Amino acid sequence: MEFAEPESPAASPPPLRRLRTNRGAEYALPLFLPVYHRRLAFVPVETWEDRYGVEGCIINAFFLYKDRELRAAFGEGLRLRDYVGLGGLLMTDSGAFQGFARPLLLANADIVRFQEEIGTDVASPLDLVTPPGDKRSVAERKLEATLRRVREAQGLVSDSILAGVQQGGRFLDLRRRSIEGLLDCGVRYVAIGSLVPFFNRNHDLAFVGEVLRDARQVSGPEMPIHVFGAGDPVEIPFMVALGADVFDSSSYGHYAKEGAYMTPYGALREPDRLAAGEYTCGCPACREAEGPAAVFEETARLADHNLWTICETMRQVRAAVAGGSLPSMLQTVLARHTEWFPESKLRESWDALHD
Numbered sequence: 001m002e003f004a005e006p007e008s009p010a011a012s013p014p015p016l017r018r019l020r021t022n023r024g025a026e027y028a029l030p031l032f033l034p035v036y037h038r039r040l041a042f043v044p045v046e047t048w049e050d051r052y053g054v055e056g057c058i059i060n061a062f063f064l065y066k067d068r069e070l071r072a073a074f075g076e077g078l079r080l081r082d083y084v085g086l087g088g089l090l091m092t093d094s095g096a097f098q099g100f101a102r103p104l105l106l107a108n109a110d111i112v113r114f115q116e117e118i119g120t121d122v123a124s125p126l127d128l129v130t131p132p133g134d135k136r137s138v139a140e141r142k143l144e145a146t147l148r149r150v151r152e153a154q155g156l157v158s159d160s161i162l163a164g165v166q167q168g169g170r171f172l173d174l175r176r177r178s179i180e181g182l183l184d185c186g187v188r189y190v191a192i193g194s195l196v197p198f199f200n201r202n203h204d205l206a207f208v209g210e211v212l213r214d215a216r217q218v219s220g221p222e223m224p225i226h227v228f229g230a231g232d233p234v235e236i237p238f239m240v241a242l243g244a245d246v247f248d249s250s251s252y253g254h255y256a257k258e259g260a261y262m263t264p265y266g267a268l269r270e271p272d273r274l275a276a277g278e279y280t281c282g283c284p285a286c287r288e289a290e291g292p293a294a295v296f297e298e299t300a301r302l303a304d305h306n307l308w309t310i311c312e313t314m315r316q317v318r319a320a321v322a323g324g325s326l327p328s329m330l331q332t333v334l335a336r337h338t339e340w341f342p343e344s345k346l347r348e349s350w351d352a353l354h355d
Helices: 045-052 061-066 068-075 080-084 096-101 108-118 136-154 172-184 206-219 236-241 251-257 284-288 292-296 299-323 326-340 346-353
Strands: 018-020 026-028 031-036 056-060 089-093 164-166 190-192 225-227 246-249
Touching: 031 089, 031 299, 045 299, 056 061, 056 080, 061 068, 061 089, 061 108, 068 080, 068 108, 080 089, 108 136, 136 164, 136 172, 164 172, 172 206, 190 206, 206 225, 206 236, 206 346, 236 299, 236 326, 251 299, 284 292, 284 299, 292 299, 299 326, 326 346
Parallel strands: 031 056, 031 246, 056 089, 164 190, 190 225, 225 246
Antiparallel strands: 018 026
């Protein structure tokens, strides 16, 4: 995975933002948190730190809470770090996404208290997911309900940092109102909700860029900004350039199940470009495979490759931010991506953001 040598920056780049937890640990940003679930057995969590350099993960607290035996174990003293068996930053999701599909019969206060009690570093309120299709009145109602839940949750955490979740759907003024409301609540960590579906429409950064730039402008230069559900290597460097810091996803497994091979330039569905030498991967899965086609033949191997690729992309992005060469990296990604995926809106939307 190679990018063009950067030109010498005109000025020294700003230092990397850092996230400091209430327990005193510090993490350099940007940061990727893969989704952890014991049923996601493609890539054993025991290998995450050594094989991929994973620096933390996100866990769905709702799945833990609804398991009676497991909840009892937590009540008897089991802690999240011992359960996961992973060092680094531990963040928990509230189950809000599951609530979008079905009633959870779960109170915001109960799931926030549970996250605090089991020892998460970053807890999440039970926000209301707002997909692109929601009309304005629905998006506004969900925004206000989410803000009420954030205010309630702020009084229930002490050892954990609460993620203040932005909602607002496809309405930029509501998104801004949400960020302003979160700052009024005193949050120290902003999470952008319901944003990835906009990018998934043919890699279109138009709305994503407006939301992220506005969130960064309103929240200031030091606030960690997390994009819920972002985990495609091609989107991460652009979102970092637009102001985002933290990303989480189970995309490494979902892409593998669909037969998709991740690269920093977009996901491939066939091994042709690999066989032609247009892209060479240095991950363990690819080194151990007998030819490019073999990587596509096994879902677990694809997931292995995908997780390594996301983490390696994040390392490259962090180095580029620290060295002031992120603009050069973006141009390299755009050139290859546009060649491979000429119908994509990535370059067009990126250029439009800078007109």
